[in-house]
Amino acid sequence: MTGDPGDGRIVVVGASLAGLRAAEALREEGFTGSLTVVGDEPYPPYDRPPLSKQVLLGEAAADSTGLPMRRNPEAEWRLGVRATGLDPLRKRVTLADGESLPYDRLLIATGTRARPWRNPEEAALDGVFTLRTRDDGAALAERLAAGPQRVLVIGGGFTGSEIASACRERGLEVTVTERGPAPLVGALGGTLSKLAAAMQRNHGVDLRCGVTVTALRGDGGGRFVGADLSDGSRVEADVCVAALGAIRNVEWLADSGLAAGPRGISCDAGCRAFDMYGIVTDDVFVAGDVSRFPHPLFGYQMLSLEHWGNAVAQAAVAAHNMVSPGPLRRPHLAVPTFWSTQFGLNIKSVGVPTYSDHVVIAQGSLEARRLAMVYGYQGRVTAAVTVDMAKSLPYYQHLIETAAPFPPGSGAADRPLAAEIPIPSDVPDPKGLSHGPTVALTGYLPDRRLTVVHPTG
Amino acid sequence: MRIVVDLTRCQGYAQCVFLAPEVFRLHGEEGLLYAPAVPDEQLERVRQAAAACPVQAVLLGEEVNPGDR
Numbered sequence: 001m002t003g004d005p006g007d008g009r010i011v012v013v014g015a016s017l018a019g020l021r022a023a024e025a026l027r028e029e030g031f032t033g034s035l036t037v038v039g040d041e042p043y044p045p046y047d048r049p050p051l052s053k054q055v056l057l058g059e060a061a062a063d064s065t066g067l068p069m070r071r072n073p074e075a076e077w078r079l080g081v082r083a084t085g086l087d088p089l090r091k092r093v094t095l096a097d098g099e100s101l102p103y104d105r106l107l108i109a110t111g112t113r114a115r116p117w118r119n120p121e122e123a124a125l126d127g128v129f130t131l132r133t134r135d136d137g138a139a140l141a142e143r144l145a146a147g148p149q150r151v152l153v154i155g156g157g158f159t160g161s162e163i164a165s166a167c168r169e170r171g172l173e174v175t176v177t178e179r180g181p182a183p184l185v186g187a188l189g190g191t192l193s194k195l196a197a198a199m200q201r202n203h204g205v206d207l208r209c210g211v212t213v214t215a216l217r218g219d220g221g222g223r224f225v226g227a228d229l230s231d232g233s234r235v236e237a238d239v240c241v242a243a244l245g246a247i248r249n250v251e252w253l254a255d256s257g258l259a260a261g262p263r264g265i266s267c268d269a270g271c272r273a274f275d276m277y278g279i280v281t282d283d284v285f286v287a288g289d290v291s292r293f294p295h296p297l298f299g300y301q302m303l304s305l306e307h308w309g310n311a312v313a314q315a316a317v318a319a320h321n322m323v324s325p326g327p328l329r330r331p332h333l334a335v336p337t338f339w340s341t342q343f344g345l346n347i348k349s350v351g352v353p354t355y356s357d358h359v360v361i362a363q364g365s366l367e368a369r370r371l372a373m374v375y376g377y378q379g380r381v382t383a384a385v386t387v388d389m390a391k392s393l394p395y396y397q398h399l400i401e402t403a404a405p406f407p408p409g410s411g412a413a414d415r416p417l418a419a420e421i422p423i424p425s426d427v428p429d430p431k432g433l434s435h436g437p438t439v440a441l442t443g444y445l446p447d448r449r450l451t452v453v454h455p456t457g
Numbered sequence: 458m459r460i461v462v463d464l465t466r467c468q469g470y471a472q473c474v475f476l477a478p479e480v481f482r483l484h485g486e487e488g489l490l491y492a493p494a495v496p497d498e499q500l501e502r503v504r505q506a507a508a509a510c511p512v513q514a515v516l517l518g519e520e521v522n523p524g525d526r
């Protein structure tokens with residue numbers, strides 16, 4: 001190995017959004033060495049968000065969402081083969097086909113997978129689906145196109161809500177069950193979840209909150225025919241989608257000595273993985289949904305995000321740091337951002353809505369179904385969610401980045417804020433929800449205020 | 458050719474919808490949906506749409522071909 005960080009061997013494990021964007025960025029940053037990208041799916045990197053939107057609406061084929069390259073990363077693509085282990089001492093990744101790939105620096109971007117229905121026999125019934133991969137999307141879209149009598153969606157998180165929305169748009173009957181008090185409550189808190197519930201019902205969704213599914217039923221021939229609910233009722237349906245959240249793909253790292261667990265792989269602000277003793281490595285980097293990283297704007301808590309934009313931003317920082325000597329490395333400080341389109345509404349969020357104690361509607365109103373809600377924690381702005389008001393989002397992002405006082409001043413509002421009393425943000429414990437949170441605060445919560453300093457360059 | 462729109466950045470200005478209505482459409486007031494695979498005869502329009510997007514949210518490119526490197 002040479003001492004030049006622009007040369008040598010880099011292996012990327014995970015050939016999806018974060019893996020592709022990191023590979024491109026490595027070349028952009030001048031990396032001239034050998035680059036190998038390993039992915040267990042047989043397909044080149046593709047985009048997942050359309051799978052619950054255009055694909056289920058029948059407007060795009062599941063195999064049409066291949067991600068465009070920003071530039072050709074001139075990588076060797078090892079697709080359809082799983083990484084099964086990591087030896088950080090000998091600096092090798094072992095593959096399912098028995099090969100072992102040597103590396104000088106490694107990027108882990110193995111993302112997440114759908115949490116399956118807990119009973120494997122019931123999950124195997126014909127008509128029961130999850131939605132994470134291109135194959136999942138193709139199979140579910142085909143089933144929806146065939147015109148089922150009723151679709152049961154278990155879990156009222158973002159994915160479950162988008163699936164329900166697509167079903168209604170196709171004219172299909174749909175039942176959504178959510179263990180929590182309302183859909184999206186885990187991500188957006190009490191007030192907006194009431195809007196989400198009203199939207200679902202207005203669009204004809206049979207929404208059942210505060211219940212769990214106790215069993216999925218087959219017809220004896222292995223076909224799904226309905227489900228039993230905890231309130232004693234029964235839903236007859238011929239399609240079921242378990243939208244129960246995600247599981248981090250970390251099992252292959254069990255013997256690696258890295259700090260890899262159910263919340264993801266812990267890394268520092270420079271995307272360098274921690275080992276299980278909390279010692280930071282210097283040759284193993286992490287990016288995307290599988291990572292867990294500290295964020296100064298949110299009390300240095302460790303964040304686990306399932307956000308498209310985070311995968312893109314973190315991949316760029318990881319790639320930069322993989323080929324840069326220490327003092328030139330950058331922190332990953334991007335403010336979390338997320339979008340979802342459902343029931344004709346464009347919901348966007350910036351910051352961490354669950355890191356809040358109070359909220360205030362700064363623009364618009366619930367009645368108008370057009371609003372900007374600002375979230376505060378201990379007197380400063382920590383998040384904002386807009387519904388059909390995306391153009392306001394950069395303004396709120398600025399408030400978050402500058403740790404502006406909460407409730408925000410009148411510059412943020414289109415009516416006098418004095419009349420607006422902040423109300424509790426009412427964020428429930430994720431344990432009481434059907435689906436996992438797409439943003440999780442997983443760390444210690446010190447009471448410190450901080451201003452973010454933007455990286456230059 | 459494929460497109461992906463960075464919807465965290467997109468602000469629903471709808472210039473793309475105006476320039477390439479066969480590829481981009483608004484879902485409700487400002488939610489953007491698009492066809493990720495661009496048919497050849499739409500390429501020129503999509504190029505214009507990508508150039509016109511005020512926040513540069515539209516990326517047009519080839520998908521990865523694992524065979525070449």
Ligand SMILES: Cc1cc2nc3c(=O)[nH]c(=O)nc-3n(C[C@H](O)[C@H](O)[C@H](O)COP(=O)(O)OP(=O)(O)OC[C@H]3O[C@@H](n4cnc5c(N)ncnc54)[C@H](O)[C@@H]3O)c2cc1C
Nearest residue numbers: 014016017018040048049083110111112288289306307308
């Ligand atoms: C249906 C759906 C809708 C979504 N909608 C939105 C949205 O509206 N807005 C938003 O912000 N985000 C959305 N997301 C989330 C977004 O798609 C993810 O944040 C993004 O895909 C993360 O990219 P990633 O590369 O980190 O991980 P992933 O995309 O999960 O990719 C990880 C890859 O690594 C592979 N892999 C795992 N283990 C191994 C191994 N041991 N060896 C080799 N390969 C391995 C996996 O198979 C996978 O291909 C959505 C996701 C889904 C599924």
Ligand code: SF4
Nearest residue numbers: 467468470471473510
């Ligand atoms: S032009 Fe750009 S900002 Fe406007 S809708 Fe299209 S992608 Fe979004």
